[in-house]
Amino acid sequence: MRNRAIILLILLATAIGAVAKTTFELQQPTNAVLGRYYRVTYVLRSDDPNAINSVSNPTPEHPAIQGMRLYSGPGVTQGYESTFDSRNGSRTSYTLSLVYTYIPEAEGETTIPALSINVAGTKYTTRSAKIRVLGNGGGQQSGSASAGSPGRRPQAQVIGSSVGTTTPQDLMVIITFSRSSVYEMEPVVADIKLCLNIDHSFSIENQFNSVTLPEFDGFLSEDLPVSGSGGQIESINGRNYETYVIRRYLLYPQKSGRLRISSGQYEINVIEYETVTRGYYPSRREVPRKMNTATNTVTLDVKPLPEPRPAGFSGAVGQFSVEAAVAPQIVRSNESATYTLTVRGSGNIKYLNAPEIPFPSTFETYTPKTDIDASFSGNNYRGSFVAEYPFVPQEVGKFNIDPFTFIYFDPAKGKYETVTATGFNLNILRGNGPAVVATQKEVDTQMTDILHIHPLPAVPATAPQPIFGSTWYVMTFIVAFIALIAVIIIYRRHVRRAADVAGRRLARAGRVVAKRFKASRSFMKQRRPEQFYDELAKALKGYIGDKLGIPPSNLISDVIAERLTAFGVDDTTVNSVINVLGECEMARFTPSGSDEAMADILARAENAVKAIEDVKVKNN
Numbered sequence: 001m002r003n004r005a006i007i008l009l010i011l012l013a014t015a016i017g018a019v020a021k022t023t024f025e026l027q028q029p030t031n032a033v034l035g036r037y038y039r040v041t042y043v044l045r046s047d048d049p050n051a052i053n054s055v056s057n058p059t060p061e062h063p064a065i066q067g068m069r070l071y072s073g074p075g076v077t078q079g080y081e082s083t084f085d086s087r088n089g090s091r092t093s094y095t096l097s098l099v100y101t102y103i104p105e106a107e108g109e110t111t112i113p114a115l116s117i118n119v120a121g122t123k124y125t126t127r128s129a130k131i132r133v134l135g136n137g138g139g140q141q142s143g144s145a146s147a148g149s150p151g152r153r154p155q156a157q158v159i160g161s162s163v164g165t166t167t168p169q170d171l172m173v174i175i176t177f178s179r180s181s182v183y184e185m186e187p188v189v190a191d192i193k194l195c196l197n198i199d200h201s202f203s204i205e206n207q208f209n210s211v212t213l214p215e216f217d218g219f220l221s222e223d224l225p226v227s228g229s230g231g232q233i234e235s236i237n238g239r240n241y242e243t244y245v246i247r248r249y250l251l252y253p254q255k256s257g258r259l260r261i262s263s264g265q266y267e268i269n270v271i272e273y274e275t276v277t278r279g280y281y282p283s284r285r286e287v288p289r290k291m292n293t294a295t296n297t298v299t300l301d302v303k304p305l306p307e308p309r310p311a312g313f314s315g316a317v318g319q320f321s322v323e324a325a326v327a328p329q330i331v332r333s334n335e336s337a338t339y340t341l342t343v344r345g346s347g348n349i350k351y352l353n354a355p356e357i358p359f360p361s362t363f364e365t366y367t368p369k370t371d372i373d374a375s376f377s378g379n380n381y382r383g384s385f386v387a388e389y390p391f392v393p394q395e396v397g398k399f400n401i402d403p404f405t406f407i408y409f410d411p412a413k414g415k416y417e418t419v420t421a422t423g424f425n426l427n428i429l430r431g432n433g434p435a436v437v438a439t440q441k442e443v444d445t446q447m448t449d450i451l452h453i454h455p456l457p458a459v460p461a462t463a464p465q466p467i468f469g470s471t472w473y474v475m476t477f478i479v480a481f482i483a484l485i486a487v488i489i490i491y492r493r494h495v496r497r498a499a500d501v502a503g504r505r506l507a508r509a510g511r512v513v514a515k516r517f518k519a520s521r522s523f524m525k526q527r528r529p530e531q532f533y534d535e536l537a538k539a540l541k542g543y544i545g546d547k548l549g550i551p552p553s554n555l556i557s558d559v560i561a562e563r564l565t566a567f568g569v570d571d572t573t574v575n576s577v578i579n580v581l582g583e584c585e586m587a588r589f590t591p592s593g594s595d596e597a598m599a600d601i602l603a604r605a606e607n608a609v610k611a612i613e614d615v616k617v618k619n620n
Contacts, residue, residue: 022051024043024045031233034105038102047092066110070102073101077099080095171202171204173195174295174296180300183409183411187250187347189250190248192263196242202273217259218254268292269288270290312407317411318345318348319345319408319412326339334392341386341404341421343406349372359391368389372386396428400426404421509542569612
């Protein structure tokens with residue numbers, strides 16, 4: 001019995017060791033700075049604590065990095081991490097971290113090599129990674145605007161003013177593109193980054209207000225998720241910054257040419273540090289300040305699609321394949337079947353439309369159903385576009401569905417490509433319903449619903465009297481004539497009112513803004529700040545656009561302020577409107593807020609609308 005228990009314990013320990021997950025990885029490295037300490041961390045992680053203790057050589061030989069000198073290491077630390085999920089419950093992972101400290105001695109690109117470690121007789125190897133060693137910020141023009149894109153430096157246009165010792169060059173918001181040149185409808189990723197000068201001692205608060213948001217005129221834009229990873233060291237205009245991606249967009253240019261986009265401007269709470277001396281002991285004191293960040297404007301070169309565009313070009317830009325299928329395999333007359341067209345690939349797949357398929361004329365067809373299954377990967381969307389075409393054959397016989405030709409533009413090759421889906425030779429069998437036959441004789445025998453006309457003899461006493469000229473006929477004619485004139489007058493009045501677009505917008509502006517303020521107040525009571533700020537911004541922008549005749553595309557801060565001032569609104573009200581819109585837009589970055597803050601901004605918006613209405617009354 002005892003031997004059986006020992007064997008059972010051994011088997012149980014073996015099973016636990018078999019399912020234990022062990023990994024050895026290189027932590028995501030950042031760029032390095034010439035002459036500054038640079039740490040490289042390798043982490044062994046396992047569910048089994050014995051795996052950590054069974055490392056045969058916990059301090060392997062340090063990896064040699066070209067252009068860097070080892071300063072110290074490895075520093076070895078052990079620890080554990082606890083995670084929880086609804087399926088597996090609480091889970092603990094044990095870690096062994098190896099930290100090497102280097103001093104970069106040469107600028108340029110280098111590689112952090114892979115490192116291997118032996119755990120209980122099993123060898124684990126990390127990946128390698130490329131990094132860039134930047135200059136020390138002393139005025140060198142090396143480096144890049146973003147990692148992996150050498151030679152592209154966004155030029156910051158200083159807009160803010162200094163506060164204390166912090167200048168706009170120390171705190172910037174820039175925009176960078178994943179590529180500097182694309183074709184029309186070729187996707188490009190735009191990152192908006194917060195840049196902090198690593199040579200300047202200050203910190204910032206997480207929340208900040210937008211003064212000017214970026215505008216993507218000439219683009220279709222889509223928000224992309226931003227990972228919560230740490231910052232990256234980058235060189236911009238000869239200075240080294242720690243950069244964080246705060247917004248990411250996927251853009252599809254709609255026209256060719258050199259399109260310009262500004263990164264926007266933001267108001268940030270900066271915390272500086274001053275040295276104060278109390279007796280013989282100096283100490284640091286935090287000094288909070290507000291400043292506007294510097295901004296930059298970048299240009300994207302959008303190339304037009306080559307002309308002439310081939311007939312049947314679908315507007316697809318990317319790399320695609322196409323296939324077709326018909327179900328069921330046996331098709332019968334008067335029974336439904338489906339022709340399915342599937343386009344797979346990467347590019348602007350989310351903007352494809354169902355093409356027209358030339359079915360035989362005897363097929364009854366219906367509106368196609370489309371489905372897009374695509375996910376963002378790399379710098380593009382990849383997935384499939386499926387269009388299902390229901391059809392019902394009306395006749396028995398053999399019919400053809402021609403092969404479908406799909407034409408797209410491949411930006412990698414710079415030319416149009418054609419792929420073809422297979423065609424189908426369908427043998428339509430007789431179905432359960434009545435089939436349409438082509439023999440005219442059979443058609444004639446089935447026409448039993450048309451009867452002969454039987455003439456009736458005309459009897460003078462019972463013959464119908466003519467109605468033309470009768471009293472009720474004349475009265476009916478007069479009433480119809482008067483009704484026609486009334487309809488014409490009402491229609492012409494309706495046409496005049498419909499043509500007065502500005503008048504209709506002006507008349508409904510007050511009703512629409514009151515309705516949206518009511519919806520905003522409802523969101524505030526429900527404590528839904530994101531919907532509250534979005535509805536409040538729509539209310540204020542829609543009211544100003546209707547009152548001042550500003551199209552939605554021009555509802556930006558500068559245009560709103562200029563038109564309000566020209567309308568006669570005082571500067572206090574104008575600033576209040578701009579501040580409310582800026583706070584609402586900023587809430588998209590940080591969708592949170594207290595009840596007092598939401599009540600305050602709603603009151604300011606209502607007061608601003610009332611002030612604008614008062615100006616209208618005075619003008620009248």
